[in-house]
Amino acid sequence: MHKTAPHSKAQQSSTRQRALDQDLGSDKHQISPNQKPEDGIHRRDFIKRTGLALAGVTAASTFLPSVRRGMAAGTNPTEITFSSAKFYGKETIAEVVDAYNSSQNKIHVTYKELPPPSSSTEVHQGLVQQLARRNGDPDVFTQDIIWIAEFAAAKWALPLDDHFNAEVMKEYFPGVVQACTWQGKLTALPWFIDSGMLYYRKDLLDELGAKAPETWGELIDSAKKLTSSGKAKFGFLWQAKQAEVLVCDLVSFVGSNGGSILGPDGKTVSIADDAAIEAVQLMHDLIKKDQITPEDVLSWDEEPSRGPFTGGEAAFLRNWSYVWKISQDKANSSVVDKVGVVPLPHFPNKKSAACLGGYQYGVNASSKNKEAAIEFVRWMSSPETQLRFATQIGLCPTRSAVLDDPKIAQEQPFMQQLKSVFIGAIGRPVTPKYPQVALVLQSEVSRALTSGNVKAALQTAKDKIQAIVKT
Amino acid sequence: MAIAEVRSHETTLKPRNIRVNLRRPGPLVLLVPALASIGAVSIYPVLLGLWLSFRDTTLASPTDTFIGLDNYFQLFSDSQFWNAWTHTIQFTAASTLVETLLGLMIALILSERFRGRGIVRAAMLVPWAIPTVVTSKMFGWLFDGQNGIVNYLLRSVGLIQHNVDWYGSPDFALVTIVIADVWKTTPFMALLLLAGLQTIPDSLAEASVIDGANAWQHFWHIRLPLLTPSLLIASMFRALDAFRIFDLVYVLTGGGPADSTEVLSTLTYKHLFSALQFGYGSALATIMFITEIVIAVVFGVFLLRKMREVGQ
Numbered sequence: 001m002h003k004t005a006p007h008s009k010a011q012q013s014s015t016r017q018r019a020l021d022q023d024l025g026s027d028k029h030q031i032s033p034n035q036k037p038e039d040g041i042h043r044r045d046f047i048k049r050t051g052l053a054l055a056g057v058t059a060a061s062t063f064l065p066s067v068r069r070g071m072a073a074g075t076n077p078t079e080i081t082f083s084s085a086k087f088y089g090k091e092t093i094a095e096v097v098d099a100y101n102s103s104q105n106k107i108h109v110t111y112k113e114l115p116p117p118s119s120s121t122e123v124h125q126g127l128v129q130q131l132a133r134r135n136g137d138p139d140v141f142t143q144d145i146i147w148i149a150e151f152a153a154a155k156w157a158l159p160l161d162d163h164f165n166a167e168v169m170k171e172y173f174p175g176v177v178q179a180c181t182w183q184g185k186l187t188a189l190p191w192f193i194d195s196g197m198l199y200y201r202k203d204l205l206d207e208l209g210a211k212a213p214e215t216w217g218e219l220i221d222s223a224k225k226l227t228s229s230g231k232a233k234f235g236f237l238w239q240a241k242q243a244e245v246l247v248c249d250l251v252s253f254v255g256s257n258g259g260s261i262l263g264p265d266g267k268t269v270s271i272a273d274d275a276a277i278e279a280v281q282l283m284h285d286l287i288k289k290d291q292i293t294p295e296d297v298l299s300w301d302e303e304p305s306r307g308p309f310t311g312g313e314a315a316f317l318r319n320w321s322y323v324w325k326i327s328q329d330k331a332n333s334s335v336v337d338k339v340g341v342v343p344l345p346h347f348p349n350k351k352s353a354a355c356l357g358g359y360q361y362g363v364n365a366s367s368k369n370k371e372a373a374i375e376f377v378r379w380m381s382s383p384e385t386q387l388r389f390a391t392q393i394g395l396c397p398t399r400s401a402v403l404d405d406p407k408i409a410q411e412q413p414f415m416q417q418l419k420s421v422f423i424g425a426i427g428r429p430v431t432p433k434y435p436q437v438a439l440v441l442q443s444e445v446s447r448a449l450t451s452g453n454v455k456a457a458l459q460t461a462k463d464k465i466q467a468i469v470k471t
Numbered sequence: 472m473a474i475a476e477v478r479s480h481e482t483t484l485k486p487r488n489i490r491v492n493l494r495r496p497g498p499l500v501l502l503v504p505a506l507a508s509i510g511a512v513s514i515y516p517v518l519l520g521l522w523l524s525f526r527d528t529t530l531a532s533p534t535d536t537f538i539g540l541d542n543y544f545q546l547f548s549d550s551q552f553w554n555a556w557t558h559t560i561q562f563t564a565a566s567t568l569v570e571t572l573l574g575l576m577i578a579l580i581l582s583e584r585f586r587g588r589g590i591v592r593a594a595m596l597v598p599w600a601i602p603t604v605v606t607s608k609m610f611g612w613l614f615d616g617q618n619g620i621v622n623y624l625l626r627s628v629g630l631i632q633h634n635v636d637w638y639g640s641p642d643f644a645l646v647t648i649v650i651a652d653v654w655k656t657t658p659f660m661a662l663l664l665l666a667g668l669q670t671i672p673d674s675l676a677e678a679s680v681i682d683g684a685n686a687w688q689h690f691w692h693i694r695l696p697l698l699t700p701s702l703l704i705a706s707m708f709r710a711l712d713a714f715r716i717f718d719l720v721y722v723l724t725g726g727g728p729a730d731s732t733e734v735l736s737t738l739t740y741k742h743l744f745s746a747l748q749f750g751y752g753s754a755l756a757t758i759m760f761i762t763e764i765v766i767a768v769v770f771g772v773f774l775l776r777k778m779r780e781v782g783q
Contacts (some may be wrong), residue, residue, distance in 0.1 A: 443730050
C-alpha cells in the first residue's frame with residue numbers, strides 16, 4: 001500500500017514500514033501512508049479509526065461515547081506518557097494533550113507536568129532522574145535546547161531520522177534543526193523557538209533622530225546621548241548575574257564578533273580567542289568605561305533588568321520574547337507603543353547573533369511504545385498544533401510557514417516582526433558536558449566583568465573547559 | 472503469610488510458649504522500627520554519599536567506575552572549592568559571633584521584668600518564623616542597588632555619595648548576606664540564651680545584691696559563667712547551621728558575582744544537581760560532613776570542660 005504514497009513521502013514511508021515491522025515483529029498489518037496520523041496502527045484500530053476520521057477532528061468529541069465503548073470492548077488505546085516543563089497562556093499544555101487524546105482513539109497520552117522553565121535546573125533534574133532509569137517513562141518529553149546534546153550522548157533520546165527525513169525538516173528553521181541534531185543524528189523534534197533580542201525605545205531614538213542600532217558603536221553612541229541628556233536613566237540593560245542567563249548574553253556578545261565558545265567539534269575551546277576577548281571586554285566596558293549599563297546588572301537576571309525598561313527608565317534592553325507582551329500591557333508598562341524590537345547589535349562588519357532558546361520534543365529511547373510516541377510528537381510538531389501553541393500560549397513556531405500564518409499576524413503580531421531575529425539565532429556551546437561548561441563560564445565571565453582582567457579570566461575558563469570536554 | 476497464620480494459631484492455642492519465645496529478643500524487636508528508620512534516612516544516605524565520593528559517577532554519562540581518592544585529590548587542587556570553603560568559614564564565624572552577641576543582649580533585656588514583655592518576646596521571634604526564601608527576597612529589595620531603602624537612608628544621612636551596588640559587588644555581597652542572616656537568626660539565639668538565663672537561680676542574684684555587687688559584676692561573675700554551657704550549645708547549633716548556608720545565597724546571588732558568595736552548599740548543589748556529577752559532588756558533600764563533625768567536636772570538648780567546671 002505504501003508504494004502508492006505520493007512523491008517525497010514514499011522513501012520515508014518505506015523506511016517507516018521497516019522500522020515498524022521490526023518493532024512489531026511478525027504481527028503483519030497494513031498502514032496507510034496517505035493518511036498521515038494513521039501510520040503504523042493495527043488493522044482493527046485503523047478500521048475503527050477511519051469511521052471516526054470521516055467525521056473530522058473537530059467533531060471527534062461527539063464520538064467519545066463510542067470510543068469509550070470501543071475501549072470497553074477490549075481495543076484499549078496505546079498508553080504513553082508525556083513530560084514537559086509547564087507553559088501556559090489562554091490554554092495549558094494539559095488541554096492541548098487532551099485535545100490530542102480526544103482527536104483519535106488509538107493512543108492515549110498521560111501528561112506529567114514538570115516545573116516552569118524558570119526553574120530550569122529542577123526541570124533538568126526531574127527529567128534526568130526519570131530518563132536515567134531507562135524504563136521508558138516518560139515516552140515523550142520536552143527538553144531545553146541546551147540539553148539535547150547531553151540527552152543524545154547519554155542515548156536517552158531516540159534518533160528520529162528514520163521518521164523525519166531531511167525533506168520534512170526543511171520546513172523548520174535551520175538553526176533549530178541544527179540544535180536538534182547531535183553528531184549527525186536528529187535526536188529532537190522542534191517545538192518552539194525563543195531568542196535574545198534588543199528592545200529599544202522608539203520615541204527616544206526618534207527624538208535623537210537616530211535609527212535602531214545595528215552595531216555596538218551605534219548603540220553606545222545613542223545610549224550615551226540619552227543618558228547624558230537625562231532622557232533615560234539607564235542606557236543599555238542586560239544580564240550578568242552569575243547564572244545561566246550570563247552564558248546566554250555571552251553567546252550573543254561573542255557571536256556578534258564572529259567568535260564562539262566551543263568549536264563545531266565540541267572539543268576546540270575558542271573562548272580565549274581574540275574575538276571572544278574583545279567581546280567580553282565590550283561587556284566590561286559597557287559597565288565600567290562607557291557607563292551606559294549600571295553595575296547592578298552584575299546581580300540581575302531577566303526580571304530585574306526588565307523592570308526598569310518597562311518602567312520607562314532605560315533606552316535599550318536585551319531580553320527574551322516574553323518582554324514584548326508585558327511592554328504592551330498598560331497595567332504593567334509605561335512604554336506601551338513606544339517599544340521596538342530588532343536583532344542585537346554586532347561588531348563592525350560582523351553579523352548579529354542572538355542566543356537560541358526554547359524547548360524541543362524528544363522521544364525516550366527506552367520507550368516501549370515508540371511508534372505511538374512518534375505519532376504523538378508528529379502531531380505536537382505539526383503545523384496545526386504549532387499554530388495552536390502560538391495563538392493560545394504565545395510560543396513562537398519553529399516552522400517557517402506557520403510563523404507566516406495570518407492568524408499569528410492577528411493574535412501575536414510581534415512574532416512575525418521577529419522572524420529575522422529567530423532565523424539568525426545561534427545555539428549555545430554544543431557538548432554533552434554543557435552543564436559543567438556553563439558553570440565554568442558563569443564563574444569566570446562574572447570574574448572578568450567584575451575584575452576587568454578579561455584576558456586572564458577567559459584563559460582560566462579555557463583551561464577549565466578544555467579539561468572538561470576532553471574526556 | 473502462611474507462616475504468620477500458623478504462628479497466630481499457635482499463639483491462640485499456647486499463650487505460654489509465646490511469652491517464653493518473645494522474652495529474649497523482646498526489647499530488641501521493639502527497637503527495630505526505630506533503628507531501621509534511622510538507618511534508612513540517616514546512616515544509609517551518609518554511607519551511600521561516601522561510597523559515591525570514590526566513584527566518577529555522572530548521571531548523564533555512562534562512566535561509573537571506582538576511582539579511589541581521585542575526587543578528593545581533584546577537590547584539594549580545585550580553587551573553586553577553596554574559595555567556597557573560605558567563604559563558608561567566614562560566613563559561619565561572622566554570623567555565629569554577631570548573632571551570639573546580639574542574641575545575648577536581647578536575652579538579657581527580655582529576662583528583665585517590664586510591661587508588655589510577653590508581646591515583645593513573641594514579636595522578637597517573627598524574623599525567625601519567616602521562611603528564608605521570603606527573607607531573601609525582602610533583603611534583595613532592601614539592599615537593591617537602585618531603589619533599595621538602605622541606599623536611600625545611607626545617602627540621606629550623607630554616609631555615601633552614590634548608590635552602593637550591594638549584590639553586584641564582590642566586596643559587599645557576602646557582607647550583605649551576613650546581615651540578612653543576622654536579622655533572621657538572632658531571635659533563635661536569643662531564645663536559646665533566654666532559656667539558659669532562666670535556669671540561673673534568683674537566689675544567686677539576690678545574694679550578689681546583698682554582697683554589694685553592681686550590675687556589671689553581677690553579669691560578669693555570676694550570670695556569664697553560669698550561662699557558658701548554654702552559650703556554647705547555642706553557638707554550636709548556630710555554627711553547624713550557618714555552615715550549611717544555602718537558601719540566602721541561592722536566592723540572592725546564585726554564588727556570584729565572580730564566585731564572591733559561593734559557599735560549600737551552593738557549590739555542592741551546582742555539581743550535584745546542575746552538572747549531575749554525583750561522584751565529585753558527593754566528595755564535596757563528604758568534606759562538608761567532616762568539617763561539620765570537626766566543628767561539633769571542638770564545641771563539644773569546650774562544652775564538656777565548661778560543664779565539668781560548673782559542676783565543681
